[in-house]
Amino acid sequence: MQPVIATPAASRFWLVVAFGAALVAAGLGAAHYMEVEGHIVTGMNNHVVWGLPHVFAIFLIVAASGVLNVASVGSVFGKTLYKARAPLSGLLCLAMLAGGLMVLMLDLGRPDRLMIAATHYNFTSMFALNVFLYSGMAAIVGLYLWTLMERHMNRYSKPAGLAAFVWRLLLTTGTGSIFGFLVARQAYGSALLAPMFVIMSFAWGLAVFLLVQAAVYAWNGRTLPAEASRRMSRLLGVFVAATLYMVAMHHVTNLYFARQVEFERFILVDGGIYPALFWLGHVALGSLAPLVLIYAGDATKPRNAAVAAALVVAGAFCALYVFIIGGQAFPLELFPGAITRSTFYDGQIAPYTPSMPELLLGIGGVAAAFLLTVIGVHVLDFLPRDPDAAPASATGSG
Numbered sequence: 001m002q003p004v005i006a007t008p009a010a011s012r013f014w015l016v017v018a019f020g021a022a023l024v025a026a027g028l029g030a031a032h033y034m035e036v037e038g039h040i041v042t043g044m045n046n047h048v049v050w051g052l053p054h055v056f057a058i059f060l061i062v063a064a065s066g067v068l069n070v071a072s073v074g075s076v077f078g079k080t081l082y083k084a085r086a087p088l089s090g091l092l093c094l095a096m097l098a099g100g101l102m103v104l105m106l107d108l109g110r111p112d113r114l115m116i117a118a119t120h121y122n123f124t125s126m127f128a129l130n131v132f133l134y135s136g137m138a139a140i141v142g143l144y145l146w147t148l149m150e151r152h153m154n155r156y157s158k159p160a161g162l163a164a165f166v167w168r169l170l171l172t173t174g175t176g177s178i179f180g181f182l183v184a185r186q187a188y189g190s191a192l193l194a195p196m197f198v199i200m201s202f203a204w205g206l207a208v209f210l211l212v213q214a215a216v217y218a219w220n221g222r223t224l225p226a227e228a229s230r231r232m233s234r235l236l237g238v239f240v241a242a243t244l245y246m247v248a249m250h251h252v253t254n255l256y257f258a259r260q261v262e263f264e265r266f267i268l269v270d271g272g273i274y275p276a277l278f279w280l281g282h283v284a285l286g287s288l289a290p291l292v293l294i295y296a297g298d299a300t301k302p303r304n305a306a307v308a309a310a311l312v313v314a315g316a317f318c319a320l321y322v323f324i325i326g327g328q329a330f331p332l333e334l335f336p337g338a339i340t341r342s343t344f345y346d347g348q349i350a351p352y353t354p355s356m357p358e359l360l361l362g363i364g365g366v367a368a369a370f371l372l373t374v375i376g377v378h379v380l381d382f383l384p385r386d387p388d389a390a391p392a393s394a395t396g397s398g
Contacts, residue, residue: 013378020371027364030357031106039109042358047350048328053107055320056362059204060100060369061134061175062197063316065168066205068093068141072168075144075161081228085213085384086161090145091376092212092369093168094138099369101134103361126178133171140164149380172201179323186263187327192253196246200316203239207312210236213384214306216377224302233305237294240312244287247319263330266349267322274326277318286315325352 034042044051071090074083105111121128144164147157176197183189210232217224251268254260267274290308297304329350376382 013374016374017371020367020374023367024364024371027103027361027367028106030360030364031111034357034361035106035109035111042355043353044358045350045352047331048325048352050324050328051107051352052321052325052354052358053103053361053365054324055317056365057100057103057107058175058324059316059320060096060103060365062172062201063204063208064093064096064100065137065172065175066201066203067096067209068164068168069202069205070209071144072161072165075148075157076165081231085209086157087145087148087380088213088216088377088382088384089209090141090148090164091382092209092373093141094145095369095372095376096208097134097137098372099365099367102368103365106361107358126174126181130171130174130178133167133174137164137167137171140167168201169198172198179327185327186260186330186333187267187323190250190253192246192250196243196250199239199242199246200319203236203243203312204316206232206236206239207309207316210305210309211313212373214302214309216383217302220383222383226301229302229305233294233308236305236308236312237291240287240290240294244283247282259333266330267326271326271330271349274322274329278322281318282315282322286312286318290315328352 042051068089070082070088071086071093073079074081074086074089105114117128118131121131123129140160140163144157144160147153147160173194176194179188180190180193213224251264254264265271267278269275290311293304293308293311329352331348331350
């Protein structure tokens with residue numbers, strides 16, 4: 001029997017898999033620790049019940065919907081440049097959806113009761129409706145990938161892509177509606193949140209795709225065509241600008257109502273960490289800086305596109321932290337015109353400091369998506385095939 005000699009490429013692959021698996025294990029360990037010890041070991045409390053893990057989970061779910069937009073542009077609208085990237089887009093969608101749902105289920109507590117939630121429905125709850133949206137998304141995207149990867153099924157790729165496109169819009173609308181229908185918090189309860197989440201998914205999903213695409217091309221020793229980099233970067237710029245517009249309209253709408261002015265002042269001016277994350281993290285770093293890189297810099301350079309995409313992702317986490325946690329930290333107005341105080345922080349800004357188990361659980365969800373993507377790209381042919389994509393070096397490996 002001939003000895004098996006590990007090539008450098010194979011060694012690197014298993015090293016990356018081991019790294020991803022270690023992060024997933026750390027996340028599962030953190031979830032177990034919080035389950036055994038209780039949420040007292042986290043920064044969450046009676047007011048801030050959705051902490052840092054929810055920031056990770058919502059980002060992964062929203063971006064999972066948005067990343068499929070790359071495939072939709074190719075299959076539904078017939079753009080060849082994007083059609084070559086449809087399989088990778090579908091894989092990323094499934095991987096990120098799985099990672100986000102992993103964090104969501106483990107953070108809500110009692111994951112052993114998942115079967116009850118899956119078999120007993122309250123159809124007046126957006127949470128119950130989202131169970132159908134998430135499972136339906138996985139099924140439709142799986143079918144869509146089958147039509148893309150199996151040559152005899154290629155003729156069905158367009159209708160399958162159209163179904164995936166419509167369903168991803170429904171899914172993101174449902175995610176935004178979880179907050180939009182939540183009238184018990186002044187930060188939420190707005191019809192603008194559903195379309196705002198749809199637009200944000202376009203920007204965040206494309207940003208994630210550009211980062212993964214850059215990594216896949218570098219791993220395989222290939223160079224992204226300049227035209228592909230330019231067109232996808234410019235599209236990212238359009239989505240980032242549209243997101244800024246929707247966020248601005250959301251805050252302007254709130255400022256129009258007198259009861260929301262104090263909350264808006266808290267989020268935008270004197271709320272401590274929240275205004276800093278909003279203006280510096282989301283607006284400056286996550287929106288304006290990428291727009292400058294895309295439109296004032298050289299958009300044909302993949303490095304510029306990757307940096308802009310990384311900034312958009314960083315800004316997305318800042319925006320969600322402000323939206324989810326800041327929205328809960330602001331006190332409920334139980335009795336208009338009166339001041340309420342109690343040992344339960346009624347009428348006071350709720351404190352929240354993220355804990356290490358929460359951070360590890362969130363990173364574990366990202367690592368799960370990363371692991372599924374790495375294995376999928378390695379096992380199956382998800383690498384985009386551009387006719388003019390030349391190898392960057394003769395030593396590139398698949």
